[in-house]
Each structure stands twice: as structure tokens, then as C-alpha cells.
Amino acid sequence: MIDSLDYAKQDEVREHVWSELWDLVIIDEAHKCIAFTKSSLNQGDEAEKTKRYQVAERLAANSDHLLLLTATPTTATTTASPTSSA
Secondary structure (H helix, E strand, O other), rough: OOOOHHHHHHHHHHHHHHHHEEEEEEEHHHHOOOOOEEEOOOOOOOOOOOHHHHHHHHHHOOOEEEEEEOOOOOOOOOOOOOOOOO
């Protein structure tokens, strides 16, 4: 299946995507799946998970292999990837 995260994050689609088990998930533009820490918003250390992050996190948990592609560098102190422990 080839799909976009913007499509997969829609409420009526998200549960179906989350319920599947995937052999391989490739996420292009993975830097758009960041979760901002509330400290970057001056609201504490807890992560604020966007819908894209939530979909990517579940896809990562339900796949045998995950490939995150990006050409955009990020700062680890202000962002968290779906596979990190943040």
C-alpha cells in the first residue's frame, strides 16, 4: 500500500491503518512527524504529539521494518522521533 500520512491521519482512516500489520513502512519527509516538547513551548517537559507523529508511532510499532527518510536536519533537544522514548 502506498499512502500519505496526511490521508492516514484522518479520523475515518487512522484506525484502519493502525489495525494492520506491515512488513515495511517507509516515511518520506519524516521530519514532519516530530513531536514538540512542551518545554520548547515553555509548558514543561512532556511531549506534544501531533497527528502525524501519532500515526508514525503506531506504524512503527506495527511494522517489521521502518525506514524514515529526510533531508532536513532537526535538533534533538526540541523534537522527538516516533521511535524515540520521548
